Amino acid sequence: MSEAIKNVLTKPLPTPDGDSQALWDGLKNGKLLLQHCDDCGHVQYYQQGMCRLCQSTKLRHQAASGKGTIYSYSVVYRAPGPAFKDDVPYAVLLVQLEEGPRMISSLVGKNFDALDFDVAVRLTTAAISDEISLPYFELVD
Amino acid sequence: MRNSLRGKVAIVGVGQSPTGRVPGRSPLDLTAEATLNALADANMQKSEIDGVLTGNAFASSFHRFSVALSEYLNIQPSYSNTLQVSGATAGAAVNTAAAAIHAGLADTVLVACGDSLLTGMTPDMAIRAMTESRDQQYEMPFGIPVANTFAMTAHRHMKQYGTTSEQMAKVAVTFREHASRTPGAQKTELITVDDVMNSKMVTSPYHKLDCSLISDGAAALILTSAERALDYTDTPIYILGGGEYYSHEHIFLMPDLTQTGAVQSAQKAYDMAGISASDLDVAGIYDCFTGTVLMMLEDLGFCKKGESGSFVEDGQITYGGKIPTNTHGGMLSYAHPGIPAAWFHFIEVVRQLRGSCGERQVDNAELGIVHTLGAGFSTQATTILGAGSTR
Numbered sequence: 001m002s003e004a005i006k007n008v009l010t011k012p013l014p015t016p017d018g019d020s021q022a023l024w025d026g027l028k029n030g031k032l033l034l035q036h037c038d039d040c041g042h043v044q045y046y047q048q049g050m051c052r053l054c055q056s057t058k059l060r061h062q063a064a065s066g067k068g069t070i071y072s073y074s075v076v077y078r079a080p081g082p083a084f085k086d087d088v089p090y091a092v093l094l095v096q097l098e099e100g101p102r103m104i105s106s107l108v109g110k111n112f113d114a115l116d117f118d119v120a121v122r123l124t125t126a127a128i129s130d131e132i133s134l135p136y137f138e139l140v141d
Numbered sequence: 142m143r144n145s146l147r148g149k150v151a152i153v154g155v156g157q158s159p160t161g162r163v164p165g166r167s168p169l170d171l172t173a174e175a176t177l178n179a180l181a182d183a184n185m186q187k188s189e190i191d192g193v194l195t196g197n198a199f200a201s202s203f204h205r206f207s208v209a210l211s212e213y214l215n216i217q218p219s220y221s222n223t224l225q226v227s228g229a230t231a232g233a234a235v236n237t238a239a240a241a242i243h244a245g246l247a248d249t250v251l252v253a254c255g256d257s258l259l260t261g262m263t264p265d266m267a268i269r270a271m272t273e274s275r276d277q278q279y280e281m282p283f284g285i286p287v288a289n290t291f292a293m294t295a296h297r298h299m300k301q302y303g304t305t306s307e308q309m310a311k312v313a314v315t316f317r318e319h320a321s322r323t324p325g326a327q328k329t330e331l332i333t334v335d336d337v338m339n340s341k342m343v344t345s346p347y348h349k350l351d352c353s354l355i356s357d358g359a360a361a362l363i364l365t366s367a368e369r370a371l372d373y374t375d376t377p378i379y380i381l382g383g384g385e386y387y388s389h390e391h392i393f394l395m396p397d398l399t400q401t402g403a404v405q406s407a408q409k410a411y412d413m414a415g416i417s418a419s420d421l422d423v424a425g426i427y428d429c430f431t432g433t434v435l436m437m438l439e440d441l442g443f444c445k446k447g448e449s450g451s452f453v454e455d456g457q458i459t460y461g462g463k464i465p466t467n468t469h470g471g472m473l474s475y476a477h478p479g480i481p482a483a484w485f486h487f488i489e490v491v492r493q494l495r496g497s498c499g500e501r502q503v504d505n506a507e508l509g510i511v512h513t514l515g516a517g518f519s520t521q522a523t524t525i526l527g528a529g530s531t532r
């Protein structure tokens with residue numbers, strides 16, 4: 001099978017880089033690490049070598065509480081490629097984290113009727129390979 | 142504005158290849174044909190082109206598409222680049238070409254783009270292109286096609302302002318009506334709001350008919366200095382202003398999902414042109430999705446924030462309304478070959494300002510806007526165009 005076709009048939013697997021290694025290490029342990037800037041107080045996701053606001057390199061990794069709300073969402077019915085065909089329909093979420101940053105994730109389960117703006121969700125993680133666990137969110141009852 | 146290019150550069154030729162389903166033609170071949178048609182429209186020899194700006198093609202991409210196109214046509218420009226700011230590439234390329242001419246880097250610039258998304262790619266290639274345009278670590282693993290980023294902005298707009306799916310559908314209905322009068326349009330059969338609402342859900346709140354088409358096709362524009370323009374045509378269409386804005390890369394870092402960088406992009410272009418939105422007679426607005434058009438009508442200043450739904454329902458984006466938009470049918474009904482799609486918005490607005498649109502003609506069209514955007518509203522480029530009377 002050609003590399004191109006294999007790529008299409010398998011789900012995209014994140015490749016950690018110098019900026020993001022700590023984030024992926026944290027997720028393997030069930031923690032979503034956010035970066036807190038010691039110079040300006042900014043809290044950021046995703047991981048960078050410097051603070052996005054003040055360019056300070058004094059960044060501390062701190063686990064997120066895992067609490068958030070749904071800022072927006074879209075339920076995908078037509079899969080973006082064969083790799084996601086078995087998953088549709090699924091809900092992509094734009095989650096507003098309690099600490100300030102937003103992030104893209106997807107909903108655990110298919111309880112789309114309960115989906116709404118600004119409702120509470122909480123973090124969970126699931127391994128998709130030996131090295132990579134992804135952050136997902138589930139509705140809080 | 143320091144050393145503004147207002148009125149210093151004009152579009153003197155426009156051309157296109159066949160569009161829609163055009164099998165057996167490479168992106169370079171389609172783009173070369175569009176170029177020859179633009180040259181003929183400008184009564185110009187290819188040897189007079191000394192600058193080439195293009196976007197890239199998905200179907201057979203080149204690292205240097207602009208250089209490959211030059212070789213294909215056997216021309217040797219002294220100014221060339223292949224731009225990539227997704228859907229905003231068309232506007233960015235026109236603005237950049239105008240700046241290059243104004244600054245003396247080139248005298249006459251070909252701005253062209255072509256692709257064959259519909260017949261030139263295997264389904265696997267097309268899907269790959271679609272999924273790989275988002276970030277590999279923070280977006281792609283969650284199965285987020287680019288359509289999904291636009292869908293989430295529209296969804297939030299519905300929540301915040303009460304915009305309805307019916308109002309979004311009306312955009313598709315209006316542009317289909319426009320396309321029914323446009324020779325060569327890919328989709329011409331009229332549709333209703335119900336047809337849109339009953340078409341399959343793709344990514345909520347977008348149904349199939351809320352989404353742009355997939356097409357083959359190419360288009361080309363030729364720009365030259367205002368001094369030379371009248372040597373080629375009696376109806377040069379002048380660049381009166383340009384503005385761009387790049388507010389974020391990842392959708393989760395978009396500052397406000399319902400207000401975009403089009404506000405800043407358009408303001409810069411209006412200031413350069415010395416006009417405001419209410420002066421405009423005709424518009425070409427990037428219409429990858431119906432809700433995208435609604436948000437742009439607000440951000441470009443045609444109506445107030447949150448009021449675009451009723452603006453469209455009231456017939457304000459068609460003939461007799463405040464701002465007839467996408468009179469060729471846009472990407473929703475005319476053609477959407479990917480990056481080249483917004484070139485057709487330029488061609489249509491140029492033709493409107495020339496007064497050559499026949500039964501599609503907007504009365505007394507003298508001032509036009511083309512606004513292009515891409516990648517979940519990350520990239521924004523505005524161009525103000527004017528007939529000779531506005532210079």
Ligand SMILES: [Zn+2]
Nearest residue numbers: 037040051054
């Ligand atoms: Zn900082």
